[in-house]
Amino acid sequence: MTLLGQFALWAGFILGLWSAGLAFLTRWQERPDVALTIRRGSYAVLVAMLVAAAALWKGIFSHDFNIEYVASYTSRNLPEYYLISAFWAGQKGSLLFWAVVLAIFGALAQWLTPPRFRDLLPYVAGITNLVAAFFISVMLFGEGGNPFERLAFTPPDGRGLNPQLQNPGMIAHPPMLYLGYISLTIPFAFAIAALLARKLDAGWIIAMRKWAIVSWIFLSVGITIGMWWAYLELGWGGVWAWDPVENASFHPWLTLTAFLHSVMIQEKRGMLKRWNMSLIIGTFLLSIFGTFITRSGVIASVHSFTQSSVGYFFLAFLLVTAILSFTLLYTRWESLTPDATLEAVASREAAFLFNNLALVGIAFSVLWGTLFPIISEAVRGVKLTVGPPFFERVNIPLGLFLLFLTGVGPLIAWRKASARNLQRQFIVPGATFALTLMAAAAFGLRGYTLMTIALAGFVLATIAQEFGRGIRARMSMHGENAVLALGRLMARNRRRYGGYIVHVGVVCYFVAAVGQGFKIKESHEMVPGESVTLASPFGHEVTFTFLGVSQYAQLNRQVSAATLEVSRGGTPLGTTVSEKRQHVDSFGQRTFEPSTEVGLISNLQEDLYVVYAGTPDGTERSRFEISIIPLVNWFWIGGVILLAGGLLAMWPGGPQIRTKRAVLDDAQAGYGVPLTGAEVGA
Amino acid sequence: MIDRRRFLALGAVALVPAVLRAQDEAPAVPVAPDADPLRDPFTVGRVRDSLTAMDSDAVIIALERRLRCTCGCTLDIYTCRTTDFTCTFSPALHKEIVALYTAGQTPEQIIATFVAREGESILMAPPAEGFNLTGYLLPGLLMAAGLLGLIAWIMRRKAPGAVPTPAATGPTATRPDEDQLAELRRALDEVDA
Numbered sequence: 001m002t003l004l005g006q007f008a009l010w011a012g013f014i015l016g017l018w019s020a021g022l023a024f025l026t027r028w029q030e031r032p033d034v035a036l037t038i039r040r041g042s043y044a045v046l047v048a049m050l051v052a053a054a055a056l057w058k059g060i061f062s063h064d065f066n067i068e069y070v071a072s073y074t075s076r077n078l079p080e081y082y083l084i085s086a087f088w089a090g091q092k093g094s095l096l097f098w099a100v101v102l103a104i105f106g107a108l109a110q111w112l113t114p115p116r117f118r119d120l121l122p123y124v125a126g127i128t129n130l131v132a133a134f135f136i137s138v139m140l141f142g143e144g145g146n147p148f149e150r151l152a153f154t155p156p157d158g159r160g161l162n163p164q165l166q167n168p169g170m171i172a173h174p175p176m177l178y179l180g181y182i183s184l185t186i187p188f189a190f191a192i193a194a195l196l197a198r199k200l201d202a203g204w205i206i207a208m209r210k211w212a213i214v215s216w217i218f219l220s221v222g223i224t225i226g227m228w229w230a231y232l233e234l235g236w237g238g239v240w241a242w243d244p245v246e247n248a249s250f251h252p253w254l255t256l257t258a259f260l261h262s263v264m265i266q267e268k269r270g271m272l273k274r275w276n277m278s279l280i281i282g283t284f285l286l287s288i289f290g291t292f293i294t295r296s297g298v299i300a301s302v303h304s305f306t307q308s309s310v311g312y313f314f315l316a317f318l319l320v321t322a323i324l325s326f327t328l329l330y331t332r333w334e335s336l337t338p339d340a341t342l343e344a345v346a347s348r349e350a351a352f353l354f355n356n357l358a359l360v361g362i363a364f365s366v367l368w369g370t371l372f373p374i375i376s377e378a379v380r381g382v383k384l385t386v387g388p389p390f391f392e393r394v395n396i397p398l399g400l401f402l403l404f405l406t407g408v409g410p411l412i413a414w415r416k417a418s419a420r421n422l423q424r425q426f427i428v429p430g431a432t433f434a435l436t437l438m439a440a441a442a443f444g445l446r447g448y449t450l451m452t453i454a455l456a457g458f459v460l461a462t463i464a465q466e467f468g469r470g471i472r473a474r475m476s477m478h479g480e481n482a483v484l485a486l487g488r489l490m491a492r493n494r495r496r497y498g499g500y501i502v503h504v505g506v507v508c509y510f511v512a513a514v515g516q517g518f519k520i521k522e523s524h525e526m527v528p529g530e531s532v533t534l535a536s537p538f539g540h541e542v543t544f545t546f547l548g549v550s551q552y553a554q555l556n557r558q559v560s561a562a563t564l565e566v567s568r569g570g571t572p573l574g575t576t577v578s579e580k581r582q583h584v585d586s587f588g589q590r591t592f593e594p595s596t597e598v599g600l601i602s603n604l605q606e607d608l609y610v611v612y613a614g615t616p617d618g619t620e621r622s623r624f625e626i627s628i629i630p631l632v633n634w635f636w637i638g639g640v641i642l643l644a645g646g647l648l649a650m651w652p653g654g655p656q657i658r659t660k661r662a663v664l665d666d667a668q669a670g671y672g673v674p675l676t677g678a679e680v681g682a
Numbered sequence: 683m684i685d686r687r688r689f690l691a692l693g694a695v696a697l698v699p700a701v702l703r704a705q706d707e708a709p710a711v712p713v714a715p716d717a718d719p720l721r722d723p724f725t726v727g728r729v730r731d732s733l734t735a736m737d738s739d740a741v742i743i744a745l746e747r748r749l750r751c752t753c754g755c756t757l758d759i760y761t762c763r764t765t766d767f768t769c770t771f772s773p774a775l776h777k778e779i780v781a782l783y784t785a786g787q788t789p790e791q792i793i794a795t796f797v798a799r800e801g802e803s804i805l806m807a808p809p810a811e812g813f814n815l816t817g818y819l820l821p822g823l824l825m826a827a828g829l830l831g832l833i834a835w836i837m838r839r840k841a842p843g844a845v846p847t848p849a850a851t852g853p854t855a856t857r858p859d860e861d862q863l864a865e866l867r868r869a870l871d872e873v874d875a
Contacts (some may be wrong), residue, residue, distance in 0.1 A: 040741055236765040243756060342836045357828045365821030372808075372817045380813055382802055385750045387758065389807035394821055401825075477863075523764060525733045583795070593768040613767050616732045623733060625764045 002067060002148040005055030009136050009148070011100065014050035015041055016133030016352025023126025029119075031127075034387045042106040045132050046339075049096075049103040053087075054097060056147050060086055064156040069093055069118040069147045075160035076558040082161050087160055091295060091310065092139065092147035097175070099135040101182045106132060109186050109211070116601055117207045124186070125195030129186050134317055143309040155561045157585045160556065162186045163595035166583075168230030177223030183215040184252060189282035191277055192325060195332045200273065205263055212260060212280070213650035217643060219253045224639035231635075235596045235611045237519060239635055242391040247659050248290030248368045255283040258359035261352050261409075268414065269349060270339025274329070275356070275376065286363070288318045293370070304333040339566040345418040351409040357401040364395050372466055393594065396448050398457060403510055406503050407459035425465075432461035449514045456507045463500045470497075490648060498649025504660050505645060515606075515631025523613075525621045536568075537626050542608060543567045547575070549615070557581045562612040562622055566601050576601050578612035578624070607632045683839050702739045731773070745779060745789045749796055758806050 028034040056069070065071040071085045073093070088097040106128030110121060139145045140581025162168075180432025188209040194204035224251070227239035240246060259279040265272050342349050369386050376384045411425040421534045436457030440450050467486070470493075490497040493588035518537040526532065526546035533543045545565040552559055560580045565572045578599035599610035606628055610633050615625040735740055746760035753771035756761050759779070763772035782792045796804045808814040 234765060236761055238761075241756070341839050345833055345836050350832075352828065353832055354835075357825060357832060361821060361825035361828065364824065369817065373803075376808070376817075378812065384808045384814075385756075385803045385806055386808065386817070387750065387756070387806035389748075390817065393807070394818060397822065521764070522731055523738050534784060584845055596767065611765075613764070619732070621732065 001055045001058045001064070001148055004583070005059075005148040006054035006146075007053045008048045009140055009146075012045050012052065012103070013133050013136040013140060015044045015048060016129040016136065018589060019045065019132065020126040020130035023122050023129075028122050029240055035118075035122045035663050037382060038168065038590050039110050039125045040130055042103070042110045042125045043327055045129050046103040046107040049100040049132070051135075052096060057087060059084065059148075063158070065156070067147075067201075068149045068151050071151060071155050073156040073161055075158040076590065077584075078158075078161055079166075081171065081553055082166055086161055088174050089165050089170075090143055092149070094174070094178070094524060095135060095139050095145055096147050098182055098493070099139070100130055101175075102185055103182050105186055106189075109189070109271065113207055117203060117470070119197055120190060120193040120204060120207060123196050124189040125542065127189035127192055128185055129306075133191075134313075138301050138310055138313045142313050145186060145310050145313075146151075153594065154206065157587060160585060160591045163557075163583050163592050164233050166227055167212050167233045169225050171231065173222060173225040173229050176218055176225055176440075176603075178222075179254070180215050180217075180219030180249075181290065183218060183526065184256070184284050184287045186211040191280045192328065193386060195277070195328050199337060200332065200335050202270075205266060205276070206392055209263070210650050210652075212256065212263070213646060216253070216256050216260060217646040217650070219249065219256065220642050220646065221639065223253060224635065224642070226439045227635060228639075232598055232600070235598055235625070237521065237609050237629050238516065240678075242369070242386075243367075243390045244370050245290070245294050247366045247391075248286075248293045251286040251290065252283045253272055254359045254363035254366070258363075259283060260354045261359075262356050265349050265352055267578055271342070271349065272353075273336040273338060274333065277329050277655060277662035278326075279323075279360075281329065285318060285322050285325075286367075288314060290438055292318055312650065327671035329453065346417045346422060347413060348409060348412045348417075351405060351412050355402070355405045355409055358398060358405055359415060362395060362398045362402065365398055366391065366567065369394060372437045386673060391662075399510070400448065403452070403455045403459060407455065407462045410462050410500065415607075423664060429458050430460040430467050445514075452514050453534060454509050454588055456511050459503060459507050463503055466500055467497070494651055495649045498645045501645030503640055503645075505638040505640075505642030507642060508634045512631045512638060515629065515634070519629045521625065521626055521627040523623065523625055525616070525623045527620050532626070534626060534628055537630050540569050542628060543570075544608075544610065544624070546622060546624070548593045549612075551620060554587075557583045560561050560612075560615075562599075562610075562624070564599065564624070565610055573601050573608070576608070576610055578610045578616060580612055602633060604631075604633050604637075606630045734780075736784070737776070739780075739783075740778075741789060742779060742783060743790060746776065747808055748793060749775070749779075750804055751775065752800065752804070786852070 008206055019038050022028065022034060022038045022041070025033055028038060046629040048208070056067075058064075059067045059070050060074055061077055061080075062076065063070065069090060069092050070086075070475055073085055073089045078086070102612055106125065109128065113121060113124075116459055122137050140146065190204045190208035190211070230241070231237070231239045239610075245354055256279075259276060262272050262279065262456070263276050266276050288319040292311055292314035295314060342353070344350065369391050372386050372390075373384045376382055402540045407429060411422075411429065413421050413425075417425075433454050437450065437454035445453060454578070467489070470489045471482055471485045474480050475482065478485070478488075479486065520534060520537060522532075522534055524532045524544075528546055529545050530549040531545040533541050536542055543566070545567075547565055548564040549562045561573055561577050562579075563577050565575050576599035579597035580594050582594045583599060596611055596613075599612070607630075609627040611625040611627075613625055615622050730834075743760050746763075747758045750758050751757055751759050751762035751769065751772045752775065753762065753766075753769045755766060755769065757765065757772075759772050759775050762769050763776050766772070779792060782795060787795070802808060810818050820873070832850060
C-alpha cells in the first residue's frame with residue numbers, strides 16, 4: 001500500500017504541475033480542447049489524492065506499524081473512530097489530508113461553477129493544482145513530510161494517539177479548520193484568474209462568493225469546536241489562550257469577514273475593487289502563514305507539530321505567492337478603478353469601510369502580538385513572552401469598536417444618510433444601549449464588561465429593528481402574517497438576514513467572553529463524604545460533595561473516576577464525574593502521561609466545572625480544582641447561530657433571484673425602497 | 683476491439699483490489715494479562731503534595747498569573763499547576779514563589795528576582811516600557827490613524843465638484859412612488875409563482 005500511496009503522490013504531483021503548466025504557459029484561450037484538458041487535470045489530481053488517502057487509511061486500519069506514521073499515531077487498542085482522526089493527527093497525515101481536500105475542492109470548483117465563467121476556469125484549475133502540487137511536494141521532498149515512510153523494523157504495537165486528541169472535538173476541529181483554510185484557495189484562485197484573464201467585472205465575485213462563505217463557515221465552526229475542545233479537554237476552564245496557532249486561525253477569519261462585508265460594496269456600487277482583491281489575496285496568504293506557524297516551530301506553541309524543515313517550504317511558498325500575487329495585482333491596478341465614489345462619512349459604505357478597518361486592524365493587532373517576540377529578539381536581542389494579558393489589553397478596545405460598528409452598519413442608509421434618517425434609525429437602539437448600560441451598571445458591572453453588555457444590547461436592538469421593519473413592510477404590502485412575512489423576508493434576502501443572524505451569534509460570543517472575566521476557581525481537598533461550598537458570581541451558593549473514587553479499565557485506558565454530588569442552595573443539581581486516565585497500549589504498557597477529563601454541570605447561566613487533580617500519596621484525600629464559570633454556553637450557542645446565519649447566507653437560490661430582479665436588488669441594498677429605510681412602518 | 687482508454691481504466695480497476703489483498707496483515711499480538719493495573723498509583727496521576735493555605739492565597743495566585751511556567755506549555759504558573767498535573771516545573775516554581783513571599787519579599791521584588799534569573803520572557807506580557815510600547819500602542823495608533831485617514835479621504839473625495847446626492851431624509855426622499863411599488867409587488871409575485 002505504501003508503494004501505491006507513493007505512486008499516487010508522484011502522479012498527483014506531476015499531474016498538478018502539468019495542468020498548471022498548461023494553464024499558465026499555453027494559449028488555451030484559442031484551444032478549447034486544451035482548456036478542457038487543464039480543467040480535467042483537477043479531476044485527475046483528485047483521483048490520485050483519493051488513492052493516496054485510501055492507501056494511508058488502509059495502513060492505519062490494518063495496523064501496519066511498519067509505516068512510521070501509523071506506528072506513531074495509532075495503536076491496536078485505539079478505538080476505531082479515532083483511527084479515522086489519526087489520519088490528520090500528525091504532520092505527515094495532515095499534509096496529505098490538506099492535499100486531498102484541496103483536490104476535492106478544486107474538482108468541485110470546476111464541476112459546480114456555471115459555464116458562463118468558463119474563461120476563468122482553466123486558470124482556476126491551474127492555480128488549485130499548483131497549490132496541490134506544492135503540498136504534495138512537501139510530502140515528497142520535505143524532511144518528515146512523507147506519510148508513507150517505512151521503518152526499518154515492525155514494532156508489535158504503535159504508540160497510540162495523544163490522549164488529548166482522543167476527544168470527539170478533535171475528530172471535528174482539525175478537519176473543520178483545514179476545510180476552512182483549504183477552501184480559501186478557491187476564492188484566491190478566482191481572484192488571480194480574474195486578474196490574469198483581465199475579467200475584472202463583478203463576475204469573479206459572483207463565481208467565488210459562495211466559496212468565500214463556505215470558507216468562512218468552516219473557519220468559524222472549526223475555531224468554535226476548537227474552543228469547545230480546549231474548554232473540555234485541557235481542564236483550564238478557558239476557551240482561548242491567544243496561542244500563536246490559535247491566533248493563526250483567527251487572522252484569516254478576520255480578513256475573510258472583512259472581505260464578506262466589503263465585497264457587498266463592490267457588488268452594489270462597484271467600489272473597493274482593489275481593496276477586495278488585496279483582502280482575498282491577503283486572506284489566502286494568512287492561511288498559509290498559519291500553516292507555516294503550525295509547522296515551522298518558529299514560535300513556541302502547544303499546538304505545533306514537530307519542528308522540521310517543512311516550515312521552510314511554507315515560508316518560501318508564502319513569499320513567492322505574496323510577491324507574484326501582489327505584482328499581478330499591481331499590473332492590473334488601473335483596470336480596477338472604482339465605478340463610484342464614497343459620498344458621505346455617514347453612509348453605509350463608509351460604515352462598511354470602518355468595519356473593514358476594525359477587522360483588519362484586529363487582524364494586524366493579533367498578528368503583531370504573535371510576531372512581537374520575534375521582532376523584539378531581532379531588534380533588542382531580548383526574548384519575550386506575549387501571552388493573554390498583552391492580547392486582552394490591546395484587543396479588547398478594538399473588539400468593542402468592532403461591536404459598536406456591528407450595530408451601526410445596518411442603521412445607516414446607503415450613499416448618504418441625513419440627520420433625520422440617523423435620528424429615526426438610532427433612537428430605539430440608542431435607547432436600548434442607554435437602558436442596558438444603566439441596568440448592567442446597577443448589577444455592578446464596570447469598565448469593559450459594562451461597555452460590552454451595553455453594546456450587545458445596542459446591536460441586538462438594531463437587528464430586531466431591522467427584522468421588525470422588514471416584517472411589517474411585507475405584512476402591509478402582501479397581507480402576510482408575521483411568521484410568513486419573516487420566512488419570506490429571510491428567504492428573499494438570504495445574505496442580508498443571514499448576516500444579521502451571524503451578528504446575533506457574534507453578540508453571544510462577546511457576552512460569553514464577559515462571563516470569563518467573572519470565573520471563580522478554587523482548589524480543595526476532600527475525603528469521601530466531605531463538602532465544599534463556592535459562592536457563584538450570580539450570588540447563590542453551590543455545594544460540591546465528594547462521593548468517592550472508583551477505578552476501572554475502559555477501552556485503551558485505566559480510569560480513576562471521582563464522583564461529586566452538586567447542589568445549589570440545597571436543591572440537588574445531580575452528580576458529576578471527573579476522571580484521570582492512564583492510556584495503555586495493547587500490552588498494558590503506559591503510553592502517555594495521565595490525562596484529565598472534566599466533570600461538568602452546565603446551564604445557560606453558568607458551568608460548574610470540576611477537575612480531579614489526583615490523590616496525595618498515602619492519603620484518602622482527593623484534590624479538586626473547582627470552577628464556576630458564567631455564561632460559557634453562550635459561546636456554543638453563538639457558534640450554532642453563526643452557523644445558521646452562514647448557511648442561510650450561502651443557501652442556493654437567492655442571488656439568482658436578485659440579479660434577475662433589479663428592484664429586489666435595490667430593496668436589499670436599501671435604495672429608496674422601504675424594506676430597509678428608516679421609514680418602514682413609520 | 684477495446685480502446686486504449688477503456689483498457690487502462692479496466693486495468694486500474696483490476697489492480698486496486700489486487701494491491702489491497704497483497705498488503706500483509708500485521709500479525710495479531712497477544713495482549714498481555716493485566717497485572718492489576720488499577721492499584722497502580724499512576725492510574726490517578728502523579729502523586730501530589732497536600733494543599734496548603736498558600737496554594738490558594740490571592741496574592742500568590744495574582745503573582746503566578748504574571749509569570750510563565752518554564753515547562754514550555756506557554757501557560758502562566760498558576761494555570762499550569764492547576765491544570766497540567768503532570769508538569770513538574772510549575773509546582774517547583776510555585777514553591778519558590780511561596781518561599782520568597784513568606785521570606786518577606788513583595789510581589790514586585792519576586793517578579794524582579796525571576797526576571798533577573800530568567801529574563802523578560804518569564805513575564806506573561808512584556809512590561810509596557812521602551813520598545814515594548816510599540817507592541818502595545820502600534821495597533822491602536824494605526825487604527826486611529828486609519829480611521830482619521832479614511833474620514834479625511836472620504837471628505838476630500840466628495841469636496842471638489844461633488845454632485846450632491848439627495849440624502850435619505852425621510853419618507854419624501856426614500857419612499858418609492860406607486861410605480862416603483864407596483865414593480866416591486868410584481869417582482870415579488872413572480873418570485874412567489
